[in-house]
Amino acid sequence: QSALTQPASVSGSPGQSITISCTGTSSDVGDYKYVSWYQQHPGKAPKLMIYEVSNRPSGVSNRFSGSQSGNTASLTISGLQAEDEADYYCSSYTSSSTSVFGTGTKVTVL
């Protein structure tokens, strides 16, 4: 199972919106509605931001939203803030009953 493909880095100015893509296959992202997104600050454990493609856990800002089209899922951060600067990972359940993470994206707030 290969890692899902994410851009290595995405940047934006405060207040702007950015989108991170996560590309898989028909055996993972394209086959299940079990795509999730994680934010990780240096030295910290990851934090769940989106589950099941587009659902936000309680306590997560509504500036974060998720979507999916075919084999590609996306995370959009609107109204970018300095605290959003972090690494972001997608994950998907697979047809083999395993899970796989994305390659990770470093978000920089300019």
Next chain:
Amino acid sequence: EVQLVESGGGLVKPGGSLRLSCAASGFTFSNAWMSWVRQAPGKGLEWVGHIKSKADGGTTDYAAPVKGRFTVSRDDSKNTLYLQMYTLKTEDTAVYYCSTGYYYGSRDFQHWGQGTLVTVSS
């Protein structure tokens, strides 16, 4: 409040074995699917394996790099998850996290422990 506390990490030589534990509290452990996720120094997240609840069969699944070398198990009477690692390789060096989902049986990783560092080196 959900708490996951890993222990058992340390320095081990290539070819050696190690067992990690994850003590859980604040939720009904026996109902939860439990996972191990690792992160090598300066690298991304890598799913290691999971064990389903007994109600869902109690079965295990593993990532290809660890299949046949690692075993995930659980003791519901002790609210504890385990990761037995055999034939360790230098590329297994990582922080190992235990995790469980947003709801029982969900395929995401909502709750995380603080992680335990495993270093495989001669």
